[in-house]
Amino acid sequence: xxxxxxxxxxxxxxxxxxxxxxxxxxxxxxxxxxxxxxxxxxxxxxxxxxxxxxxxxxxxxxxxxxxxxxxxxxxxxxxxxxxxxxxxxxxxxxxxxxxxxxxxxxxxxxxxxxxxxxxxxxxxxxxxxxxxxxxxxxxxxxxxxxxxxxxxxxxxxxxxxxxxxxxxxxxxxxxxxxxxxxxxxxxxxxxxxxxxxxxxxxxxxxxxxxxxxxxxxxxxxxxxxxxxxxxxxxxxxxxxxxxxxxxxxxxxxxxxxxxxxxxxxxxxxxxxxxxxxxxxxxxxxxxxxxxxxxxxxxxxxxxxxxxxxxxxxxxxxxxxxxxxxxxxxxxxxxxxxxxxxxxxxxxxxxxxxxxxxxxxxxxxxxxxxxxxxxxxxxxxxxxxxxxxxxxxxxxxxxxxxxxxxxxxxxxxxxxxxxxxxxxxxxxxxxxxxxxxxxxxxxxxxxxxxxxxxxxxxxxxxxxxxxxxxxxxxx
Amino acid sequence: xxxxxxxxxxxxxxxxxxxxxxxxxxxxxxxxxxxxxxxxxxxxxxxxxxxxxxxxxxxxxxxxxxxxxxxxxxxxxxxxxxxxxxxxxxxxxxxxxxxxxxxxxxxxxxxxxxxxxxxxxxxxxxxxxxxxxxxxxxxxxxxxxxxxxxxxxxxxxxxxxxxxxxxxxxxxxxxxxxxxxxxxxxxxxxxxxxxxxxxxxxxxxxxxxxxxxxxxxxxxxxxxxxxxxxxxxxxxxxxxxxxxxxxxxxxxxxxxxxxxxxxxxxxxxxxxxxxxxxxxxxxxxxxxxxxxxxxxxxxxxxxxxxxxxxxxxxxxxxxxxxxxxxxxxxxxxxxxxxxxxxxxxxxxxxxxxxxxxxxxxxxxxxxxxxxxxxxxxxxxxxxxxxxxxxxxxxxxxxxxxxxxxxxxxxxxxxxxxxxxxxxxxxxxxxxxxxxxxxxxxxxxxxxxxxxxxxxxxxxxxxxxxxxxxxxxxx
Numbered sequence: 001x002x003x004x005x006x007x008x009x010x011x012x013x014x015x016x017x018x019x020x021x022x023x024x025x026x027x028x029x030x031x032x033x034x035x036x037x038x039x040x041x042x043x044x045x046x047x048x049x050x051x052x053x054x055x056x057x058x059x060x061x062x063x064x065x066x067x068x069x070x071x072x073x074x075x076x077x078x079x080x081x082x083x084x085x086x087x088x089x090x091x092x093x094x095x096x097x098x099x100x101x102x103x104x105x106x107x108x109x110x111x112x113x114x115x116x117x118x119x120x121x122x123x124x125x126x127x128x129x130x131x132x133x134x135x136x137x138x139x140x141x142x143x144x145x146x147x148x149x150x151x152x153x154x155x156x157x158x159x160x161x162x163x164x165x166x167x168x169x170x171x172x173x174x175x176x177x178x179x180x181x182x183x184x185x186x187x188x189x190x191x192x193x194x195x196x197x198x199x200x201x202x203x204x205x206x207x208x209x210x211x212x213x214x215x216x217x218x219x220x221x222x223x224x225x226x227x228x229x230x231x232x233x234x235x236x237x238x239x240x241x242x243x244x245x246x247x248x249x250x251x252x253x254x255x256x257x258x259x260x261x262x263x264x265x266x267x268x269x270x271x272x273x274x275x276x277x278x279x280x281x282x283x284x285x286x287x288x289x290x291x292x293x294x295x296x297x298x299x300x301x302x303x304x305x306x307x308x309x310x311x312x313x314x315x316x317x318x319x320x321x322x323x324x325x326x327x328x329x330x331x332x333x334x335x336x337x338x339x340x341x342x343x344x345x346x347x348x349x350x351x352x353x354x355x356x357x358x359x360x361x362x363x364x365x366x367x368x369x370x371x372x373x374x375x376x377x378x379x380x381x382x383x384x385x386x387x388x389x390x391x392x393x394x395x396x397x398x399x400x401x402x403x404x405x406x407x408x409x410x411x412x413x414x415x416x417x418x419x420x421x422x423x424x425x426x427x428x429x430x431x432x433x434x435x436x437x438x439x440x441x442x443x444x445x446x447x448x449x450x451x452x453x454x455x456x457x458x459x460x461x462x463x464x465x466x467x468x469x470x471x472x473x474x
Numbered sequence: 475x476x477x478x479x480x481x482x483x484x485x486x487x488x489x490x491x492x493x494x495x496x497x498x499x500x501x502x503x504x505x506x507x508x509x510x511x512x513x514x515x516x517x518x519x520x521x522x523x524x525x526x527x528x529x530x531x532x533x534x535x536x537x538x539x540x541x542x543x544x545x546x547x548x549x550x551x552x553x554x555x556x557x558x559x560x561x562x563x564x565x566x567x568x569x570x571x572x573x574x575x576x577x578x579x580x581x582x583x584x585x586x587x588x589x590x591x592x593x594x595x596x597x598x599x600x601x602x603x604x605x606x607x608x609x610x611x612x613x614x615x616x617x618x619x620x621x622x623x624x625x626x627x628x629x630x631x632x633x634x635x636x637x638x639x640x641x642x643x644x645x646x647x648x649x650x651x652x653x654x655x656x657x658x659x660x661x662x663x664x665x666x667x668x669x670x671x672x673x674x675x676x677x678x679x680x681x682x683x684x685x686x687x688x689x690x691x692x693x694x695x696x697x698x699x700x701x702x703x704x705x706x707x708x709x710x711x712x713x714x715x716x717x718x719x720x721x722x723x724x725x726x727x728x729x730x731x732x733x734x735x736x737x738x739x740x741x742x743x744x745x746x747x748x749x750x751x752x753x754x755x756x757x758x759x760x761x762x763x764x765x766x767x768x769x770x771x772x773x774x775x776x777x778x779x780x781x782x783x784x785x786x787x788x789x790x791x792x793x794x795x796x797x798x799x800x801x802x803x804x805x806x807x808x809x810x811x812x813x814x815x816x817x818x819x820x821x822x823x824x825x826x827x828x829x830x831x832x833x834x835x836x837x838x839x840x841x842x843x844x845x846x847x848x849x850x851x852x853x854x855x856x857x858x859x860x861x862x863x864x865x866x867x868x869x870x871x872x873x874x875x876x877x878x879x880x881x882x883x884x885x886x887x888x889x890x891x892x893x894x895x896x897x898x899x900x901x902x903x904x905x906x907x908x909x910x911x912x913x914x915x916x917x918x919x920x921x922x923x924x925x926x927x928x929x930x931x932x933x934x935x936x937x938x939x940x941x942x943x944x945x946x947x948x
Contacts, residue, residue: 001560001830007492013564014484017571022477031583035805038587046595050832053561056825060568064822067584072573079581079796084573086475087527090487092570094534096770096823097491099546099558107553109505110541113512121520138612139816149660163664167637178794179815185788186623186813188662190637234796290816296570297818317665320652321900322553322708331509339660341653342613342764344771348538349570351530356475358524426795 001053009053016061017089021072021442028419029073031066038067069422074443075451078424080234080262080396081439085294087356091349092296100345103335104325108345112334115347118354119301125359126267126287129280132303135310135337136346140261140286141179143302146338147284148183148226150306151255153313155225160313169217171195172228173205173240177259180228193222202391203238203428205229211248218252226255229282231275232263235426235435236390236398239263243278250281258285261300265292266370266394268363292366292395294441295353299346310337369395369438372448376436379452385459389428395438398428401459405432414458421451475527483527490535491563495546495916502893503547505540512541543896548917549925552898554708554736554870555913559768561830565823566770574819577809578799582819586808589821593775595828600741600761603754606777609784609811610820614735614760615653617776620812621758622657622700624780625729627787629699634787643691645669646702647679647714651733654702667696676865677712677902679703685722692726700729703756705749706737709900709909710864710872713737717752724755732759735774739766740844740868742837766840766869768915769827773820784811843869843912846922850910853926859933863902869912872902875933879906888932895925 001009041063070076072084084092102111119134137143152159152168159165170189172180174196184194195217197210214224227249229240242258249256258279264287266272279285284304289295304310314336319325323341325333335341357365377392380399390398401408412425412434424435434455438448475483515537544550546558576585593608611617626633626642633639644663646654648670658668669691671684688698701723703714716732723730732753738761740746753759758778763769778784788810793799797815799807809815831839851866854873864872875882886899886908898909908929912922 003492003496006495006560006563007488009560009564010488010491010567011485013567014481014488017567018477018481018484020571021480030580033583035579035583035803036587038584039591039804042588042591044594045598046592046828047832048834050835051829053564053830056561056829057564060822064584064588067582067587068572068574069576069580069582070572071575071582072571079575082573082575084570086480086483087530089480089567089570090483090527090531093484093487093491093563093567096558096563096566097494097546098542098544099556099770100542101545101553101556101771102543105509106504106543108541108543108545109507109509110512110538113510113541114516114538117513117516118520120518124519138818139814141814141816145660145813152662159662159664160659161664161666163639163641163662163667165637165662178790178797179813181790182788182813182815185634185790186619186660188626188633188637188639190633190635191791192635193637234794296573297575298814298816314656314659316652316655316659320708322898323652329509330513339619339653339656340613340615340772342615342772342774344612348534354520355525355530356527358521360522361524424796 005053012057024070024073025075027070027073029070029076029422030416030419031068032419033067038063072440074440074447075421076440077436077438077451078422079437080291081437081443082291082297083294083439083441084296085353085441087352088294088296088349091352095345095348098345102343102345103341104323104333105331106325111345111347112332114351115334116332118347118351121354122301123303126264127273127276128285128303131305133307134301134303135334137300137302137338138298140177140259140288140300141183143286143300144179144257144259145183145186146302146310147255147257147304148187149313150284150304150309151226151257152187154255154309155223166223167193168225169193169195169222170226170228171197171210171213171224173197173199173230173233175199175203175233175235175238176228176230177234177261180259203233203236205240205245207241207244207248210245214248214252224252224254226257228257228259231258231260232394235428237263237394237396238390239275239393242276246278246281255283256281258282261286261288262291263394265366268359269366289350289353292439293353293362294357295350299350307337314339365441369443372438372443372445373397375445376448376452383456389433397436398426398433400431400433403460407460408432408434411455411459415455418454420454479527486531498544498547501544501547503544503550503896504890504893505542506893507541512537546914548914548921549895550914551910551912551925552896553911554765555911555917556765556771557768557913557915558770559827559915561826562768562770562823565826569819569822572819575816576819577815577817578797578807579805580799585819585821586806588825589808590806592821592825592828596775597777599833600738601747601750602759602777605779607781608775608777609808611774611776611812612772614733614762614774615657617760617774618653618731618733619657619660620776620784621729621731621778622661623787624758624778624783625700625731626661628729628783629697640697641667642699643667643669643696644700644702645671645684645687645698647671647673647704647707649673649677649707649709649712650702650704651708651735654733677707677710679714679719681715681718681722684719688722688726698726698728700731702731702733705732705734706868709902711737711868711870712864713749713867716750720752720755729757730755732756735760735762736765737868739840742833743840763824763827766913767827767836768831769824773824781811788813839915843917846912846917846919847871849919850922850926857930863907871910872900872907874905874907877934881934882906882908885929885933889929892928894928
């Protein structure tokens with residue numbers, strides 16, 4: 001493709017994106033498609049001859065977009081709501097064109113150093129200690145896997161050579177993210193040795209239960225090696241007592257990992273800074289700018305005080321010839337700290353986002369999301385047919401219709417199948433509840449209010465009045 | 475950022491990218507910067523207030539670009555040469571705007587199914603069997619890690635629950651990529667149990683040596699579990715005898731993984747199809763469209779015949795509430811097969827690339843790269859001061875100046891520091907050699923000829939004539 005052909009098609013794509021961002025509320029958040037629809041619509045074999053960009057872009061608009069779940073929609077309230085903000089998209093465009101692989105400092109000095117600079121800014125804004133080394137991974141799953149591998153290495157350093165591990169045990173709250181369990185599985189920790197520590201009534205890990213479990217494992221001759229605290233659990237955004245848990249980990253000399261993938265961003269706000277109290281003592285901490293910091297997927301940050309262990313655990317007897325590069329003063333070869341050798345230029349979009357919004361701008365948006373969540377919770381509490389199902393700490397509201405689980409599942413299905421909004425569900429205290437997560441940079445108070453009206457009007461009336469009308473699809 | 479502000483900045487960025495692609499030969503491939511230069515040039519703390527996109531883009535041009543190693547430069551010949559082709563960049567732009575996380579089918583049906591469709595096309599073009607299931611990972615490191623974990627699971631299925639593994643042993647050629655060793659380390663295989671099988675004079679794994687090593691380990695009571703063959707080694711692109719190695723693996727019931735990250739693409743050409751002979755019997759195979767298939771980083775494909783094992787090895791006792799989704803007929807939840815839960819929409823760029831170029835177009839470009847490599851090898855052979863140091867099988871030429879290792883290192887340094895081209899080095903048969911890897915979609919025969927002229931003119935004369943002039947920097 002010639003540069004001029006790229007220019008023409010690129011302008012067309014930018015116009016499509018700008019229109020998409022402008023008109024996105026006209027699109028159903030969840031598509032109305034059946035499994036296999038796109039497979040059937042596309043040729044079973046790739047084209048022999050090249051096709052025009054016009055034809056490809058037409059198929060993109062006509063075949064792909066109708067099957068997309070619009071994570072960038074302001075009424076995407078499921079899981080955690082995320083954003084491809086304008087500056088983030090621009091950063092990705094430039095990163096794609098540069099196509100850097102900064103596995104070593106010399107394979108792109110600016111990409112290596114921009115990662116260190118932007119993560120330094122973020123570290124300061126979150127109130128984390130200066131000696132935390134930051135590195136970007138694709139997802140929190142990968143960052144947490146590296147933390148668990150480092151914990152394993154520290155607990156059983158000989159295994160790097162011998163492969164022989166004692167019976168290692170990992171601890172996380174019953175509300176910890178499933179990626180912790182999967183990271184432990186990958187590290188060779190069997191399901192039997194992954195402890196799910198019970199939580200209190202507000203879904204926070206119970207330090208007393210953690211301490212008791214560690215004692216029991218020690219008594220049984222097993223070797224505790226890693227404790228994971230969650231700052232912002234997936235179901236309810238509850239915050240484990242990080243400082244207390246860290247104290248227990250330190251007492252037993254266990255690696256202490258903090259999963260702040262979602263709620264870590266909230267520590268930018270003075271009034272929420274305390275959620276990371278104790279995190280300064282952590283050995284590692286994950287926070288995801290691609291969750292609640294307006295940065296397109298994927299970009300997850302792993303901070304660690306134990307850079308040395310991260311490096312050692314992946315080190316071979318001798319670096320292969322193609323990777324021999326001295327780590328000079330002030331230069332760092334980032335691939336020495338990650339399983340993935342290739343490193344695309346992810347920090348560029350984060351740098352664009354942090355600069356475009358600035359700290360004050362980011363705080364204003366996050367605070368706005370939290371205010372929308374509080375208003376929604378008030379509306380829910382004011383309706384006798386509903387109840388708020390968990391403390392609203394940040395921008396997630398868990399709630400339920402005062403009926404059966406099936407009533408709540410039906411309600412969720414009615415909202416989601418209308419295409420007007422997308423919520424998800426979870427189970428709390430044995431009951432199915434709805435989750436409305438606010439986090440998209442373009443979401444307004446009206447989006448939330450309107451969605452609440454749709455939910456109210458779609459709920460089966462509590463008494464014998466006629467069933468609610470199905471919500472008219474978009 | 476309003477849609478209209480995005481539109482204006484987006485057009486500006488597209489023009490910059492088009493100019494960049496047009497004028498890229500005017501830029502030094504390797505930047506002339508010292509460690510810390512960008513760290514010093516940027517503020518130590520992030521901005522309090524938001525900044526204009528104009529200011530941010532100006533800093534991008536003035537501070538970032540001069541510190542970039544230009545992997546997209548047609549004279550980037552180091553490691554393996556890669557391409558952000560026009561259609562690939564356009565695909566990334568749209569993927570960034572959609573910002574999809576297709577962890578489940580329903581969280582983006584079109585993204586899930588387009589991945590299956592494009593990988594089906596690729597599978598057919600490479601001549602791989604229909605029952606190979608394909609999934610996209612970020613890098614070959616990650617794909618190979620999943621293969622090794624699956625091998626471990628199959629060899630010791632109880633360990634999923636108990637964490638107790640027998641003493642497992644993995645085999646790969648001494649020329650296998652370091653990511654195999656690091657994947658094995660992550661899986662808990664100690665360095666002592668990673669076997670580097672000797673290779674023959676042309677850098678191909680010796681099946682007899684492999685068989686002997688397996689027998690010795692069995693006799694010692696250890697448990698062989700995984701054999702990795704490489705189709706296209708990093709140092710020389712040598713091809714291990716895949717079929718013979720596969721036969722040995724099958725005889726001992728070991729997982730057989732093929733690392734075809736680079737050379738797999740060559741199997742699109744009828745005359746090179748044979749390099750994957752025997753791969754149909756593999757349990758898993760990695761090929762990287764972000765290497766030699768004009769697709770921007772990152773996009774690596776893992777094919778496997780053992781989808782069941784890939785899923786089981788990551789499965790928990792119960793899926794968490796936020797991930798409960800039936801795998802319906804013809805729907806697949808891709809995150810069940812990868813450690814990273816989040817999945818960005820990578821297949822879009824690959825679909826754009828495969829369609830824009832078509833099979834014939836891709837073959838034409840790959841064949842062109844191989845012809846350039848053959849011409850270069852002829853030129854090198856015709857110069858009595860140089861020798862070709864390994865068979866030129868595809869688009870990589872390994873060669874050396876007939877002097878000391880230091881002479882060759884100096885020569886490499888002179889070329890690279892000139893900014894005119896970027897080559898890398900490796901060690902073969904105990905001697906340092908230069909590697910010139912052709913693979914960028916915009917590289918021309920003139921780029922290669924011109925680079926060879928610079929190399930010739932920069933080489934220290936063989937006899938007592940005056941030292942070569944330093945190559946004038948760009």
